[in-house]
Amino acid sequence: MGQKKDLTGPEKSKIVRYLAEGCSSLKIAKLLKRDHRTIKRFIRNSQQGRKKRVEKPRRKITAHELRKVKRAAAKMPLATSLAIFQSCNITGVPKSTRCAILRDMAKVRKAERRPPLNKTHKLKRQDWAKKYLKTDFSKVLWTDEMRVSLDGPDGWARGWIGKGQRAPVRLRRQQGGGGVLVWAGIIKDELVGPFRVEDGVKLNSQSYCQFLEDSFFKQWYRKKSASFKKNMIFMQDNAPSHASKYSTAWLARKGIKEEKLMTWPPCSPDLNPIENLWSIIKCEIYKEGKQYTSLNSVWEAVVAAARNVDGEQIKTLTESMDGRLLSVLAKKGGYIGR
Numbered sequence: 001m002g003q004k005k006d007l008t009g010p011e012k013s014k015i016v017r018y019l020a021e022g023c024s025s026l027k028i029a030k031l032l033k034r035d036h037r038t039i040k041r042f043i044r045n046s047q048q049g050r051k052k053r054v055e056k057p058r059r060k061i062t063a064h065e066l067r068k069v070k071r072a073a074a075k076m077p078l079a080t081s082l083a084i085f086q087s088c089n090i091t092g093v094p095k096s097t098r099c100a101i102l103r104d105m106a107k108v109r110k111a112e113r114r115p116p117l118n119k120t121h122k123l124k125r126q127d128w129a130k131k132y133l134k135t136d137f138s139k140v141l142w143t144d145e146m147r148v149s150l151d152g153p154d155g156w157a158r159g160w161i162g163k164g165q166r167a168p169v170r171l172r173r174q175q176g177g178g179g180v181l182v183w184a185g186i187i188k189d190e191l192v193g194p195f196r197v198e199d200g201v202k203l204n205s206q207s208y209c210q211f212l213e214d215s216f217f218k219q220w221y222r223k224k225s226a227s228f229k230k231n232m233i234f235m236q237d238n239a240p241s242h243a244s245k246y247s248t249a250w251l252a253r254k255g256i257k258e259e260k261l262m263t264w265p266p267c268s269p270d271l272n273p274i275e276n277l278w279s280i281i282k283c284e285i286y287k288e289g290k291q292y293t294s295l296n297s298v299w300e301a302v303v304a305a306a307r308n309v310d311g312e313q314i315k316t317l318t319e320s321m322d323g324r325l326l327s328v329l330a331k332k333g334g335y336i337g338r
Contacts, residue, residue, distance in 0.1 A: 007034070007042055015042060059092045061101060073106045114335045115267035122333025128265040129325040129333075137321040140233045140262065141187040145197070146278045148298055149179040152286035171291050180299050183215065186274050187232070188318055189311035192220050196299055203239075205246035217254065229255065235262040237272065270336050271324055273317035280313070281305045 007015070011032055018028045025043055029036040061069075068088040076084055081098035085091070117125075151171070180199070185192035195215035201207055221229070234256045236242040251261060269275050284305040285298065292298040327336040 007038065012042065015039065019043070059097070061090070061093070061097075065090055066101070069101060070105050073102060078109075078111055115269065117267055117333070117335060121266050125265040125268060125271075125328050125333040128263065128268075128271075129328040132262070133325055135233070137318055138188045139231050140235055140318070140321075141185045141192065142235050142272055142274045142318070143183065143185040143192075144237060144272060144274045144278070145203070145239075146182045146184075146281075147179045148182060148282070148285065148302055150292045150295070150298055152282070152289075152291070168289070170289065171293075178295060180295050180302070182299075182302055183211065184274065184277070184306070185216070186277060186314050186318060189315035191277075191306060191309060191314055192216065194302060194306050195219075199295060203241045205241050205244040205250075208241040209247055209250045233260055233262050235264065235272070237269070238264050238266060271328070273320055273324075276317050277309065277314070280309060284308065 014032060015028055018031065025039045026036055029039045065088065069084060072084045072087045076087065081095060081102055085093055085098055181197035182194045183197060184194040197203065197211060241247060251257065281302060285301040292301065324336060
């Protein structure tokens, strides 16, 4: 019976079990067909236990250094804790201490996404705000598309988990699983749709107009009164399929032209209240990191979430337009947030 160097994991488990049953080390060696010295060494090392961790003295931060860190954090947004402390010439502080100090004066945030506004964009946004400043926005139909995926936006699957609990398993897809393109509109306190764009269809001018014909016009618009159609203003953004000559001419044949088709400034999703509706729906369908296994299931979730949006919420969004226009003028065409 030769001597082996290391015990395997299953062998160690058996040794512990045999010891609990009252077996001697010699008997365990015979049962496992291992050298007696190997068994005794394992038992001796196990009984010694782990060495206690020696806490190293932490570097103390003075009040003057704290003020320097606070100023550096304000001047260096999105910087790491190490970069902030190094800029203050404060060394020898472990990461856990740096983060604990920064939590009292700052928060971990992502950079905000904003459209790239240049001088021309800002001027056009101001001109748009002046043009529609006296508009009755209760008669404007705000429209847009939204794509929903099976997994939701990156980073939405994070949350607090109790101590001792394991994080739930999350599906991992190589290509993301695809998504569903959704179109909807809001006017006054009413939600129009949502309507689903057929899977695999790329929205160009022709397919966009055909989609509006099959969904918006046939299922909603034609049911409205003549006076409603006369006063309604149709809003759409400047996506190529929306703003093309083909789409503009097609809408004109439907009676949506000139003052009935709202002009839209470039790079201005912050001015469209339906963007806030998309946020409400996404928060609902992806809450608690929910994932979906099929396109039909995520579409059903969108429909259910849209039904839960009441008229008062929609009215709040559409009535926010006067304030948005004033904000654009106050900021000289700058980004106003949502």
